[in-house]
Amino acid sequence: MNLSERKKHLIVHGEAPYNAEPALDRLRAAFRTDADDFYVRSHGNLPEIDGGSYRLAIRGSVSTPLDLSIADLKARFDIVTVTAVMQCAGNRRYDMQAVAPVSGDPWAPGAIGNADWTGVRLADVLSAAGIDENADLHVAFECHDIVEGEDYPYGASIGLSKAMAPETLLAFAMNGKPLEPEHGFPLRAVVPGFAGVRSPKWLASITVQDQPSANPMQADDYKLFPPDVTEETADPAKGHTIETMPLNAAICEPSPGAKLKVGHNTVRGYAVAGDRNVVRVDVSCDGGRSWSQAQLEAEAKSPFAWTFWSIELDLNPGEHELVARAWDEAGQTQPSQPDDTWNYKGYLMASWHRVRVTAD
Known part of the structure; x- marks a missing residue:
């Protein structure tokens, strides 16, 4: 095969x-x-x-x-x-x-x-x-x-x-x-x-x-x-x-364009910070105007592994822009827009990750 x-x-x-x-x-x-x-x-x-x-x-x-x-x-x-x-x-x-x-x-x-x-x-x-x-x-x-x-x-x-x-x-x-x-x-x-x-x-x-x-x-x-x-x-x-990779986070679930139910929905993803610890992941359901803090899942003895995160969000009817951003132990976070780090080869993309969904 x-x-x-x-x-x-x-x-x-x-x-x-x-x-x-x-x-x-x-x-x-x-x-x-x-x-x-x-x-x-x-x-x-x-x-x-x-x-x-x-x-x-x-x-x-x-x-x-x-x-x-x-x-x-x-x-x-x-x-x-x-x-x-x-x-x-x-x-x-x-x-x-x-x-x-x-x-x-x-x-x-x-x-x-x-x-x-x-x-x-x-x-x-x-x-x-x-x-x-x-x-x-x-x-x-x-x-x-x-x-x-x-x-x-x-x-x-x-x-x-x-x-x-x-x-x-x-x-x-x-x-x-x-x-x-x-x-x-x-x-x-x-x-x-x-x-x-x-x-x-x-x-x-x-x-x-x-x-x-x-x-x-x-x-x-x-x-x-x-x-x-x-x-x-x-x-x-x-x-x-390019050697060391930047602080980053991504929404893995739900997927872009997903049709969700009104009310509580689970949002899950990963975050990475090279050899530093991810200390916080914020998630927004309104494009970054307001934020809630996700729960983190990491292995203390694995400093080069990723961190999983999850959160329950209460979604009203309509369209929502879900956004995730991570913070590391140095108090650093991600840029908000891809414009901030755009380069013609598309390397090291690390701005807030955005996923649009609909609740009905």
Whole structure:
């Protein structure tokens, strides 16, 4: 069974490369997102890799280059599990289109998921390779997939401090099961708190070097620009490289255009804040003129996981604009309008999430 058939319940934005997200009620159904309901973001082909013969190469500014199988990783290093959100930098891009056209897939708020990732700490592997932890270095990933329409493999990099952070993994399992092919089998990076672009799948090699990766996916793409910059005028060297993801919240239920009953209705969604805590979610049924505070559901020992929220709203007959906004432990909240952060690539959409419904 091919990927499209296995994922026929997802909302597909592209067949080749395959890109798809779940319906939001399915996304909100479980704190840990099942692999079948997890969004898929691909930049090229889905590589076929034999797990038995697989090897990961560690090269560059290390004293002991390594070539490791999955069995080597499991035997030589502590196996750990981190609960963390994975989120595309273009999550909620669709909402920016109301301001002006943007490039890229029109993701709703479903280009996100939360899972238990199991693997080994990247820090432990780098230490075994003899890295200088005090140096100003970068850790570059190169992968087995080839970027669509290009002749180079996917690649990205992170700074050494994040690579050595205890939450950053080389993961071979998701929710207690081996990675599915579309999620990176046999091995992927998991860099909690960062955009999914920094958690490459199908790892081929890791190179420790004194500069960020020169791969076009790192050097030219996933850059944040101000609103006056266009695709024609964008200079990648002047763009902000997207790493940490912003505070965000989304309404998962009810869906846009839903017909609800008059009276009490349950509104549910998620909120994320990178490595910070979500401390409050406000919900409005009148477009943001008045607010009520939602109940939060979080795991104290999972700082990189999302927070679920829910609230009962008493709806009068007629149309309602439901709105959600989150607050983090620094007292920061979201911008009210997509105009405030619009950029031509539609990255980091994080304004109040709005859903129009009718009660009768």
